[in-house]
Each structure stands twice: as C-alpha cells, then as structure tokens.
Amino acid sequence: MRHTLSVLVENNSGVLARISALFAARGFNIASLSVNETEEPAISRITIVVKGNESILEQVTKQLNKLVDVIKVTDFKDIGYIERELALIKITAVNKTSRDEIIRVAGVFRARIIDISPDSVIAEISGDESRLSAFMKAILPYGVKETCKTGVSVLCRGNAGKIK
C-alpha cells in the first residue's frame, strides 16, 4: 500500500536527519521524499511516500508525531488532495524515426521535449504517480538513459492540511 504523508516540521537544522534516521532505525522504507520551506519560513514541509501495510503506516505516523520538531503529520489517505511530481527523462534517440516516435508518445502524455541532442532527447513530464509511470512504461522500449524525479508534492483540497 502506497501512502503519501505530509509532515510539517520546525525548520531547524538536523530535522531532516531526524526523520530519515527514524525511518532507517525502524526499518521503514521511503519511496520518495521532498523537503521545502513553506509560506511560513519557520516551518518546512516534508512530503514522504511510504510503502507498507496499515500497521506500518500507523507506526510511521506515530513515530513521526513523537519527534519533538514535528508539528503535524497528515496522511492523505482519506482526504481529497492534489499530487504532482516532475520527472526529467533522457531517452535514446539516434535517428529521426525514433525521435519522431518519442515526440509523438510524449504528446499523448502531454510531456514536453525540452532538449534534443544527436543521440538522445530529454522529456519533462509532471503529474501524479500513475501518469508518470504510464509514460515511463511507454517510453521504455526506446531506451531510457537517465531519469531524475523531484519527489512528490502534495496539497490537500480545502482546509484539511492547515496548521492548527
């Protein structure tokens, strides 16, 4: 089961280390992680995608809450939210045929080609996890040379995720 947690933390030095150390020490797996300052400079938002069953998720959430620097943990399981991730994918394209095909596939997924080199192109795509992985699957046969993803960004709809 894939869960997206949004963790609001005090923007203190070492807070990311506390969180990643907690995951490592308790044997929880992080699928994706992103850290940003929020509109309030004293607070950072850490978005973590965790894979695990309900009981693992419950422990992760509780353990995060137990950290003194953690202000709020939101599990986007039961509330409406918007999820986005941006990926850059370098795809092998040694001739015009393959380049054209890649550009066509990218068009279908509304990905943008942002660089063309003699033997590769770079596509940029943003969206939720299913969109990104579907594009990845479609583009795989052409030969993926390198990828880089930003990690998931999530905001809930309405007021559910606000600091108390």
Next chain:
Amino acid sequence: MGKKTGAQILIESLLKENVEVVFGLPGGQALPIFDAIHGSELNFILTRHEQAASHMADGYARSTGKPGVCIVTSGPGATNIVTGLATAYMDSAPMVAISGQVATDVIGQDAFQEADTIGITRPVTKHNFLVKDVKDLARIIKEAFYIATTGRPGPVLVDVPVDVQRSVCEFVYPEKVEIRSYKPNYNGHIGQIKKAAEVINRSERPVFYIGTGVVVSNAQDEILELSKKADIPVTNTLLAVGAYPFDSKLSLGMLGMHGTYCANKCIQSADVIIAVGARFDDRCTGKICDFARKAKIIHIDIDPTAISKIVDVDIPVVGDAKTVLKEMLGLVNTKEHKDWIKTVGVWKEEHPLSYDTNDNKLHPQYVIEKISDLTKGEAIITTEVGQHQMWSAQYYKAKYSRLFLSSGGLGTMGFGYPAAIGAKFGNPNKEVIAIAGDGSFQMNMQEMAVAVLNNIDVKVIILNNQYLGNVRQWQEMFYSKRYSHSCLAKRKECPKWCNTPNRAVCPVYIPDFVKWAESYGVLGIRVTDKKDVELALKKMLETKGSVVIDMWVEIEENIFPMIPAGASLDDMIIRMNG
C-alpha cells in the same frame, strides 16, 4: 539582569531548575563551563568515567523522579555517555546531559576532540539541541528540562560549543515553555476509558500488567485500589518491581522470561489484559503470536507509539496512567472473581519461586532473601545486568516503587554501581545497596573513588560466581555447555574447553575484591560459606561508609523459571531437571 557568559547562563539555568547535584568530568571544550561551576553554588561531583556520570544521573533520576544531570566535554566525553543515554532512553528516565563542543566556526573540520554529538546521540535521546547562539541557551535549557520530564520522560542532550560558552548576553530565564510541536497528552479519551471499563466489568479472568509508566506517574495507589475493587491480579515488569505490594494475594510477581509460573500462567489464561505503562517488551511477552491468545488487550500508555507496536491492542487509551486510572475507578464495578483468584492461588502454590534450600551451599538467591529480610525491603537496591539482576527482581521484596533500580530495556552492565551512587545523592537518608555480579561490577567499579571521596555510603554486594553467569547459563542450556569466553577466572594455562569450574582447582580469582576495597580505605568482606552470610550483611549495614562484600556463591547456579528466547510463555522451564 546584567550580561553573563554562556557558561554562567548554563550554570544559573541549572540552579533555576533546582538541580541539586550534577555528575561529570571536565575537558578542553568544556573549560568555560567548569570555570563557571568553580564560582557557583552548584554541587558538582567529579566522576572517574563519563559513562558512570550518566548512570549516576540516571540513578538519581529513577530514585527521586527528578531529572538527573551530567556535564561532559566534547568528543570522547560525549561518546562515553552514549551508553548512559541509551540506557535512560529505553527505560524512560528523565535526564539532561550537557556536552561541550568545539567552537562553531570549526565544527565539521574534524577538530581535536570533535565528534558529531548531535548525530551520534539522536537515536538514543528523546531530543537533542545544538546551541549555536548564546541568546538561545537559556530557552534551550528550559526546554530540555521540560521535554525530559514531561510525557514519557527520557534523556535530552544539549551540545554547547565552546565559543557559545564564552559569548556574552543578557540572562533572562524563561518562566514558561511553549513548544508548539510538543504537547504531551495526559488525559485519556473518556470514550476509550468507558469502553475499557465495560470490558473489565464483563471480564472473568482479568490481569493487570504494570510497567514503568505506573512508577513514573506515581499511580501505585490507583492500581492498588482498582485491583482490589474489581478483584484483579497484578503482574509487574522488571522495572515496576515494588509498584504493587508483593504480599497481596493479588500480586503475581514479575512476568516473562524469568517471571513467576503463576504470572505467566495468568497472562496466557486471561480473558482481559490491562497493560498500564508497559510496552510489551519481548522479555515479557515471549513469542508474540502465542502471547495471551485468549485475551482482549487494553493498553494505557502516555506514548502513542507504544500502542500496537508489538501486540495488537483492542482498546488503546493514550494518557497518563494515574489520570486515566483515576477516571476508570469510577467506572469499574466492585466485583469478585472467586474462581479466577482460586485458580491463581493454585498456580502460586504449584510452582512458587524456589531454589535448593536443603544443601548448605551458598546459593545467590539466599543472599538476596537475606538482604530483603534485613532491610525490610526498604533499601534502594540497584543491580547490574545478568543472573544477579534476575535473582534480585525475584527475591528482593521492595516495599515501594523507586526502590529497585535496574537497566531493563538496554540491559547495561556497569549501570548498577554508579546508579547506586547517584541514588544515594538523591536519597541521603536511605540505605542504598548495589547488588552486582563479579563481571558487571568490573565495568564501573572505578567509581568507588567517587563514593569514598564524597562520603557516599553505598554498599556493594558482589555475587561472585567467577563467570559472566547469564551467558554461561545460556551456553549450558542452549550451546551444549560450551563455555566460550564466559569464565572470568580463566587463564592462559587453563584447558581450552573447560566446562568444569571448581574453585578448588581454578586459578586464583582476580581482582581480590577485598584487597581492592581496602585500597580505597573501604571495608571488604569475603563470604564463602552460607552460615556467614547473615553476619556479614549485618556488619555491612552497621558500618558507616562504603562496604564491599565478595560473596562466593554457587558457580553454576541457574535462574529459574526460564522461558528460552523466542519461545512462548507456555514453554516455561521450571527447573533444570524437572
């Protein structure tokens, strides 16, 4: 208020927190702090090892309920207290540790005696702080004490770079603490408490399983009242020895690996288990899938992470034990469980704790029984870790909580003796006795200098079996008696595979603990015969100042009952050949 240096601010903040005593050892990057101590009224105790300083602070904390404090230097000073922090963290003891650090502008440059103290201590503290600006220091000290002592208590470390110690600023000690991200919840959810009470009211075979949380929240009276009102037997963890009167017919004694037969039988037969401030440690539960299969589990704990971490809980109540139990008292019916209590009585009689009393050998359990009798269970006992620890938990009848101090979670050898010294500083009018194995005692026995120089009257009883006895017991039982490196008397000349220890032929034991004690100007007594035990103990109790008794107990005595690691509570071994 006037300007002060960081070091002065630190010391004055400790005084504002009413810190009675601080344990530690100076060093280069803590010199400004020690200079400030020199001119202050702070009672600072110089230890011989930083690890011992942290255990002293811990022993002080556990015996008084007040936070223990230690101050050490950077690098090795800080790494030496890691064991002490981990020990306190596992057992929820409130502690504030201050470490010196290299100057802020050289942090990260591998400076002399630099260590990433914050990084190293992060997983073994409740929280830690690096003070980068002297203006934050007073607030951080205030927060450190607040975090250490509230909620589920634990150790907090404050790392203070030497330039921050020297920097100057206005000193104002904050009146209040406001940490928006840390708000422990003391009141249990009333709906959950009601649900729990209903389950208890319907139960036929309920059991209380009480742990450190009962001691920390001082909920002994509430447990006693509730157990009597609803006729519920009570078993305690190692750290809750003394929290329930041992002579009550409802008392089952300790549960788990070396718990009593009746406690483990009760857990396995119960229809409701009410866990209070206990964390389902593997030494208590045995094999999880076989643990209390018939029971609904109610779990009262202030730490939400303790709930359903190991055992699935049916009714969790997050809150302070005392507060929740008080609430529960009004909701739980007066009831008798005649059949259940009768069954419990049968189990108690079937296999009480026992050892060979027919021979005239010096059994370690006998020594503990005598200590218990002679002190009327009113002395503070500390233990190290191993066989003597389990015998002490089984046979020392502590009258109240905070009289039995032991490293339960981490199992730290070397804890007991310094913890006893710390406990004595907090309880100058109580008898304090450190019960040790000959192995554990050697891990921090250098602290006798601290006891002697400060007129600290701590008695030491070494149950000397010339082995790391618990290791030897496991080797005897589970490794075909292959005594690999558990014999402390073994010399180069000994046969490599010796498993037939015999004091008559074994090499002379070193150190000679009696002579060793004498070298500190302390009375040392050696007891090798059962008939001399009582006399020696009486002499010890009559003597003012430190005393060391070296008890040459039966070498291959084993702790029973025993549940092998990973086995179910149903698989108790009552005696070796029975």
